[in-house]
Amino acid sequence: MDALLIEIGTEELPPRSLRALAQAFGEHLRRGLADAGLTEADAPLAVFASPRRLAAQVANVRPQAADRPAERRGPALKAAYDADGQPTRALLGFAQSCGVDVSALETLETNKGAWLVYRHTQAGERLTDALPRLFDAAVKALPIERRMRWGDGEHGEFVRPVHWLLALHGADVVDFTRFGLSSGRATRGHRFHHPQPLDITDAARYAEQLMGAHVVADFAARRQRVADCVREAAAALGGQAVLESALLDEVTALVEWPVAVSGGFDADFLAVPAPVLIAAMGAHQKYFHVVDDEPRLLAHFITVANIDSPEPQRVRAGNERVLRARLADARYFWDTDRQRPLIERSAALDGVVYEQRLGTLADKTLRVERLAGLLAGELGADAAHTVRAARLAKADLLTHMVGEFPELQGVMGAYYAQHDGEPAAVCAAIREHYLPRHAGDALPPSERVTVA
Missing domain, CATH: 3.30.70 (Alpha-Beta Plaits)
Known part of the structure; x- marks a missing residue:
């Protein structure tokens, strides 16, 4: 076969x-x-x-398909013949629909009576x-x-x-x-x-x-090829590529003939928090970021082209130019957002609807703040830190950075809170309060987040 x-x-x-x-x-x-x-x-x-x-x-x-026995049930035996023993119209019609004479039909005995059936071999499709x-x-x-x-x-x-x-x-x-x-x-x-x-x-x-014909049709084989060529390119830069599974799947689905191309960006951009740079490279540009042994983020990236270009330097230059613009925007958001303390943004949450019947995010923040304060006292947690974390937890939703990178909510709030001089415990609670984000994700380790 x-x-x-x-x-x-x-x-x-x-x-x-x-x-x-x-x-x-x-x-x-x-x-x-x-x-x-x-x-x-x-x-x-x-x-x-x-x-x-x-x-x-x-x-x-x-x-x-193989031929198989088939059975087609017709009228009940008592309805198949009249008082003179002659076939009724029901029986004759059934035999005609089967394309056979009445004599070719058989009797089937059941607990509900006897029936006439047509048994035959049905040719396989x-x-x-x-x-x-x-x-x-x-x-x-x-x-x-x-x-x-x-x-x-x-x-x-x-x-x-x-x-x-x-x-x-x-x-x-x-x-x-x-x-x-x-x-x-x-x-x-x-x-x-x-x-x-x-x-x-x-x-x-x-x-x-x-x-x-330059097509790796098998998804798993192509995924492995992407991973291998990205690792090899990162090693040539003296670093290690971080192969996040979802990004690896997405890049694999974008190419038929994967070819890794390495690139770099101005090291000055490393002053911007690493999660921002990683989001700009991964979520927006589908690039893999590179780290050293610490692991600290390096000013390099790996992109995967869908062509074995005779001029890879042009591919590299084009990707570097696009990423440079992305990172410049991110640095602008980082610098601009820090000019206004996070606590000032918290008050503006009254302009963001949480749910029509439940009010705004400011209303929700106030409810969480009050409940967290009560529970913290009962559980022996630091009530002041818990209440402060509840007050600031959603404030970063109004920043330029989270507007551009929604996946960084909480993460950026922690960075901005740290810049504002908030206690380390408050910063950690802001970062962790979205955990777990999905099934199997880590639980928040901070007792202040557990309370909130």
């Missing part, structure tokens, strides 16, 4: 959902094939995902007949929040416009039409390194042939 390969070629897919889309497509396709008797439920499955394609490869797919239906079901089941229409809208919906459709069973094309396209064996290689169409000779050689 040969492998079945289905590839949907598209415009650039959303990076954050790419891997989940490919996995869902493959699993739904395999389940449909198994339900149709064309493969086993545990048949080996390989999924492929890159910015321009979703693909699934299911092993051991039959060209036709052919893959060529089943695949269009199974493909539609797999596409419909994908976790796509918003589906797109393109052109005149008559070719269906998908997460992005579809430009080609590949369907192979072994070396044979499985013909069907979807999205206004006929399936075939042609795919596309890398947009720049191999722009011409590429014919896949056999479903089993898909990943191998795409690799020759």
